[in-house]
Every structure is written in C-alpha cells, then in structure tokens.
Amino acid sequence: xxxxxxxxxxxxxxxxxxxxxxxPFAYPGVMSTYWKEKFHVGxxxxxxxxxxxxxxxxxxxxxxxxxHSKFGMLSCIISGTAITTIAFIFLFFARxxxxxxxxxxxxxxxxxxxxxxxxxTVQQAFPTKRGLVSGILNLIxxxxxxxxxxxxxxxxxxxxxxLTNIIVLILIIVSSTISCFLLRVHRHNQxxxxxxxxxxxxLTAKEALKTxxxxxxxxxxxFMGAAGISMVSLSKSYSVYIGETGxxxxxxxxxANGICRIFVxxxxxxxxxxxxxxxxxxxxxxxxxxxxxxxxxxxxxLCVIGVGIGFGTLFTVSGPLASTIFGxxxxxxxxxxxxxxxxxxxxxxxxxxxxxxxxxTDNNYVIxxxxxxxxxxxxxxxxxxxxxxxxxxxxxxxxKFNTPVEVNIEDEExxxx
Numbered sequence: 531x532x533x534x535x536x537x538x539x540x541x542x543x544x545x546x547x548x549x550x551x552x553x554p555f556a557y558p559g560v561m562s563t564y565w566k567e568k569f570h571v572g573x574x575x576x577x578x579x580x581x582x583x584x585x586x587x588x589x590x591x592x593x594x595x596x597x598h599s600k601f602g603m604l605s606c607i608i609s610g611t612a613i614t615t616i617a618f619i620f621l622f623f624a625r626x627x628x629x630x631x632x633x634x635x636x637x638x639x640x641x642x643x644x645x646x647x648x649x650x651t652v653q654q655a656f657p658t659k660r661g662l663v664s665g666i667l668n669l670i671x672x673x674x675x676x677x678x679x680x681x682x683x684x685x686x687x688x689x690x691x692x693l694t695n696i697i698v699l700i701l702i703i704v705s706s707t708i709s710c711f712l713l714r715v716h717r718h719n720q721x722x723x724x725x726x727x728x729x730x731x732x733l734t735a736k737e738a739l740k741t742x743x744x745x746x747x748x749x750x751x752x753f754m755g756a757a758g759i760s761m762v763s764l765s766k767s768y769s770v771y772i773g774e775t776g777x778x779x780x781x782x783x784x785x786a787n788g789i790c791r792i793f794v795x796x797x798x799x800x801x802x803x804x805x806x807x808x809x810x811x812x813x814x815x816x817x818x819x820x821x822x823x824x825x826x827x828x829x830x831x832l833c834v835i836g837v838g839i840g841f842g843t844l845f846t847v848s849g850p851l852a853s854t855i856f857g858x859x860x861x862x863x864x865x866x867x868x869x870x871x872x873x874x875x876x877x878x879x880x881x882x883x884x885x886x887x888x889x890x891t892d893n894n895y896v897i898x899x900x901x902x903x904x905x906x907x908x909x910x911x912x913x914x915x916x917x918x919x920x921x922x923x924x925x926x927x928x929x930k931f932n933t934p935v936e937v938n939i940e941d942e943e944x945x946x947x
Contacts, residue, residue, distance in 0.1 A: 541649035543714030550645035555675030577885020588873020590642030595862030610643025672788030732857020754909030758841025786838025814840025826840030
C-alpha cells in the first residue's frame with residue numbers, strides 16, 4: 531500500500547474518531563451546568579447521561595463489529611451518521627433531562643459505529659504497526675474533546691445552545707461524507723484481506739469468551755474505565771465547587787488523555803504492556819487520592835492529568851493487546867464484547883454511582899475520589915495478571931472442536947518475518 535493511500539485511511543478514520551470523542555468526552559462536561567439550570571436537576575441526574583452513553587457503547591461496539599465484518603466500513607459510516615442525526619432531534623426539542631438521556635444513548639450508539647470499526651480498519655490496513663496507528667487514532671479521539679471543550683463553552687454563551695448543537699451536527703455529517711471518499715482505498719483492499727482471513731487461525735468471539743485473558747481485560751475496562759470516564763462529568767462540578775467557572779480541569783484531563791496515547795505504545799514496546807498499564811493506572815489512583823485535598827486549580831489539574839494518563843493508556847494498550855492475543859480477523863466483534871464491561875459495569879459503578887454519592891454526602895469529594903482511586907487500583911492489579919501470549923486455534927480447521935492454544939508472541943513474529 532502506498533503512503534498516500536495509508537494517509538487517506540488514517541485521515542478518514544481520524545475524522546470519524548474526532549467527533550466520536552467530542553460527544554461523550556466534551557458534551558457532558560461542558561453542557562452539564564446548562565442542563566442543571568434548564569431542567570432543575572443535580573449531579574446525580576446529569577451523571578446518568580454518561581451512564582446511558584456507556585450503555586449504548588456496550589451494545590453498539592459489538593453490533594458495529596459484526597456489521598463491519600459483513601458489510602464493510604461504508605455501511606458503518608452511513609448507519610452511524612444517520613443514527614447520530616436522529617439523536618440530535620431529541621436534543622433540539624428536549625423538555626426534560628430524560629430527553630437528554632435518550633439523546634446520549636442514541637448519539638453514542640451511532641458514533642460507536644464510527645469509532646470501533648475505524649479502529650479495526652486502521653489495524654487491518656497496518657498489520658505490522660498496530661500499536662502506532664491505534665495510538666494515532668486514539669490520540670485524535672481524545673484530543674478532540676480537549677480542543678472542542680473550550681470552544682463549546684464559548685459557543686453556548688455567544689451563538690447560543692441551539693445553534694451550537696446545529697453546527698456540531700452539520701460538522702459530523704460533513705466529516706462522515708469526507709471519510710466515505712477517503713476510505714474508498716480500504717474498500718478496494720478488502721477482497722484480498724478476506725482471502726487472507728480464510729487461512730487465519732485467529733480465535734472466534736465464542737472461543738475468546740472461554741479464555742481468562744478476555745475476562746481479565748473485560749474487568750480492567752469495567753473498573754479502570756469507570757475511574758476514567760467519571761472525571762468527564764465530575765470535572766466541571768468540581769471546578770464550580772472550588773470556585774473555578776471555566777473548563778480548565780476538563781481540558782487538562784482531555785489533553786493528558788489524548789497526548790499520552792501517542793507515547794504509550796512506544797513505552798509499552800520498551801517495558802511491556804503490563805508494566806506500562808500498571809504505572810499509568812497507579813498515576814490515576816494517586817491523582818484521585820490527592821485531588822480533593824487541594825482547591826488550587828493548578829494542583830487539581832496536575833492530579834487530573836494523572837487520571838487522564840491512566841484513562842488514555844487504557845484505550846491505547848487494550849486494542850493492540852486484544853488484537854495480538856486473539857487475532858485481527860474477529861477483532862471488531864471481540865473488542866465490542868470487551869466494551870460491554872466498560873459500558874454496563876463501568877457506566878453504573880462510575881458516573882451514576884459517583885453522582886448519587888455526591889447528592890447523598892452533600893458534595894463530599896473526598897469519598898467520591900477515594901472510591902474512584904480504588905477502582906483504578908483494581909485495574910492496576912488486574913493488568914499485571916495478563917499473560918502477553920498469542921492465542922491461536924488449533925490448526926485443524928476441519929475439526930468442530932478447535933481449542934485455543936497459547937503461542938509466544940515473539941516466536942510468532944519471528945515466524946512471520
């Protein structure tokens with residue numbers, strides 16, 4: 531594949547990842563204050579918005595993985611953009627916070643058809659550079675929120691709330707249209723990819739579910755995912771709590787969450803995925819433990835940067851780790867199943883529970899942040915339990931009883947070379 535075609539694929543998937551990052555990571559943090567005032571609700575109710583988004587993600591990532599493997603990236607882009615457009619209708623005509631829950635669920639369901647298949651596409655297009663391209667796509671995914679948070683904060687005060695949402699929807703549609711043209715290159719290469727897949731001994735989704743590696747990664751996403759995503763909804767409320775009315779803390783989180791991703795893959799190549807993840811999750815736990823004991827914006831932002839690094843590392847290492855362990859053939863479906871832990875468990879024990887704890891404890895952030903620190907520490911312990919082994923099916927493809935077998939990753943790479 532030429533460098534130009536490779537650039538088109540990364541750009542096409544990057545445009546999709548940009549808006550898939552803005553809606554779940556920027557909107558709840560920036561708009562929460564507006565929604566509280568308009569619908570007369572508190573932290574508990576606005577925290578549920580992210581929960582509904584994660585529930586949608588847990589369903590959509592699996593479904594989009596199946597759609598991508600059967601019908602291709604173009605079908606995912608069209609479906610995802612159409613679903614997202616429908617979601618914004620609920621946002622335009624919202625009469626209560628429940629309408630925002632519906633918007634959050636449908637919007638993130640649609641945007642998941644852009645992010646998940648996009649991540650699969652770049653790894654398929656660059657099989658020898660999965661960590662790098664995954665890091666690039668995740669960098670765009672996370673930095674989008676850091677870029678758009680202050681912009682959205684200004685827009686809702688000047689052009690207005692309704693016009694801001696209209697502009698964002700138009701930009702999503704335009705970006706998706708451009709991506710369709712850029713990703714024509716990948717569609718032309720899919721026939722050859724399918725021929726190679728027929729000779730693959732990669733695990734199916736059903737076989738992956740029988741491995742302990744799958745469930746360890748699933749629980750990591752459940753706990754560390756909860757710890758990371760909770761900062762999206764807590765950042766603005768904690769800013770107000772300490773007397774800061776802007777989005778400095780949210781921006782610091784999103785910048786750390788994004789920028790760290792491009793370096794994490796390189797570091798993990800040097801010291802290993804397990805150690806990289808463990809250090810990053812420990813930084814997140816430390817940040818949460820220190821943050822509620824200071825009211826200085828600078829110190830809080832430094833703590834939040836630790837949380838952002840932990841969350842960004844989770845996204846960056848888990849994709850390449852899963853594709854390496856289970857194979858790339860059914861990556862989209864398997865990764866979608868892994869995300870159910872993040873969407874279902876993480877969404878409930880994270881934003882939903884923390885929001886209601888704040889309500890019941892009269893905004894006691896020491897309790898909430900300590901609770902989230904424990905979540906991050908659980909993730910740290912779990913990632914150290916993973917064996918970085920390649921798992922293949924037995925090579926008797928005619929057998930109905932293919933069983934997973936572990937293969938040393940380094941040995942496998944030597945055979946390929």
